[in-house]
Amino acid sequence: MGRFDRHALIAGWDQRRLAESTVVLCGVGALGNQCAQALALAGVGRLVLCDPDEVSESNLSRAPLFRAADIGRPKATVAARRLTKLSPVTRVDARTAPLVSGVGLAELRDASLVVSCLDSLAARLQLAGRCLQTGAPLLDGGTSAWGGEIRLYEPSGPCFGCGLTARDRAAQDDPWACADAVVPEAGASAPVSALVGSWLAVTAVRLLCGAGSGPGVVRVDAAGGTAAPVTPRRDPDCPLHTPIPxxxxxxxxxxxxxxxxxxxxxxxxxxxxxxxxxxxxxxxxxxxxxxxxxxxxxxxxxxxxxxxxxxxxxxxxxxxxxxxxxxxxxxxxxxxx
Ligand SMILES: [Zn+2]
The missing domain is CATH 3.10.290 (Structural Genomics Hypothetical 15.5 Kd Protein In mrcA-pckA Intergenic Region; Chain A)
Structure with missing residues (x-):
């Protein structure tokens, strides 16, 4: 059997559409590793990985694309090299600059899908705003201790910022390159990153194949054994909805x-x-x-x-x-x- 022959048996799967797709993925930490790996194996034609950070030792317990010898090297470059070996049909571009300098608005606009695997509020808001400027659909993943959220935002609907208070939207966050911030936060474990990252990838593949997207936001709680849709609401005061004509x-x-x-x-x-x-x-x-x-x-x-x-x-x-x-x-x- 050929590389993707078994995919052809899956109802709703469209290998050709995946091969023609470009996914911009921002944040190549634990969650980004898992999601990018699944998308490459699925046969997505092009991945653009953006992360200004370097691999650190704390990544090694959670990020399957990184090795000890990679410590100090750019996450995006290392991940791109591993993904190309995993999936030779996938072209992977690495961007090692911060988000605004790494991926232009026209590239976001022309992507089949933008995926956010970022770990800070400020970076998420920045990416949400840039996607709204250009009408790009955004799939955002977030992890908690034993679960997380998978959030799909269409340009005409609520965005990540709509779910925050005005104070939170205005709050200055840590820099998004904060894998080893001065005050370390509880990072997502490998199992939770795999859970949420895989769910992100499943949602992305269904969208790219034209098989439908399901609910806009899903909250997964492994401790309680539940996964439930959440209905986001559009906040008329959210300032991020400023499309470029x-x-x-x-x-x-x-x-x-x-x-x-x-x-x-x-x-x-x-x-x-x-x-x-x-x-x-x-x-x-x-x-x-x-x-x-x-x-x-x-x-x-x-x-x-x-x-x-x-x-x-x-x-x-x-x-x-x-x-x-x-x-x-x-x-x-x-x-x-
Ligand atoms: Zn909004």
Whole structure:
């Protein structure tokens, strides 16, 4: 029998659709390991793994893709290498930058599905907001001591932020690269990560195959022996629901060598390009989100601008307005959907 022949016997399974799918998976810790492993074995065609963190010893008891020799290496790179060996049909891209610099908005928009295996509130909110900006469906997993939640958020419905209070939404969280934070939190064990990670993967595969998604949120409690749907509600005050109008997005050619100066040709005199995250570097550049404040010869990639990012362009002066530039890979697609 061939590699995927037994899958063909499963009602609702569609190997071709899986092979044509791209899944962006953010957070390659214990949960991300389990979910990515199952998706690769299932034959998903392309995985984009994003995590700025490195493998630490505490990962080894929970993350099946990591070995002791990997300690100190980037999680995303190590996981990508192991997954490629597990599933040669899966192309795996590793992004070792933080979320906003690792995966551009256009890449989220064009993904078949975005999966969040993040371990901090701030990172989850950031990813939820970026998915809502681009209309990308988001599958979010969270673990507790003996269970967890699997949450599917469609662009038109409630989001992760809707379930939080305004105070929690505004709260500053630990950096999301916090595997070994100063105050260690109880991490999910291997069995719980496998449980929730597998459930995430099952939900993702059903969605990608077009077999339906089931309830939006499922809460699993292994201690109580239950798994039950939860109905999330849309909070009208949740500030994350700000989609970018496709009609305001203009593609511009972009390569890994592109600089802020390359974007200037596409601007009117009173326009300025903004970034989603503060520019790196020293004052006064640092903390600015005006691309004009960066050295004109610096590469956008070195300024924390993700490949295939969509950047806001503000018009100053008398006619204030906003539009967007989409960094399109030179020679590739890039037309807004
Ligand atoms: Zn919301």
């Amino acid at each position: 496709a009609g305001l997005v203009a593609p511009v050619p972009h390569t890994v060598l592109s600089t802020p100066a390359d974007l200037t040709d596409h601007l009117a005199p009173e326009e300025t390009v903004m970034t989603w995250a503060p520019l790196p570097g020293s004052a006064p550049t640092r903390a600015s989100t005006r691309l004009a404040d960066a050295p004109p010869g610096a590469r956008l990639a070195d300024l924390g601008v993700a490949p295939r990012e969509i950047l806001p362009v503000l018009t100053t002066g008398r006619t204030r307005g906003i539009r967007y530039l989409e960094l399109s890979e030179a020679g590739g697609k890039g037309t807004p959907r």
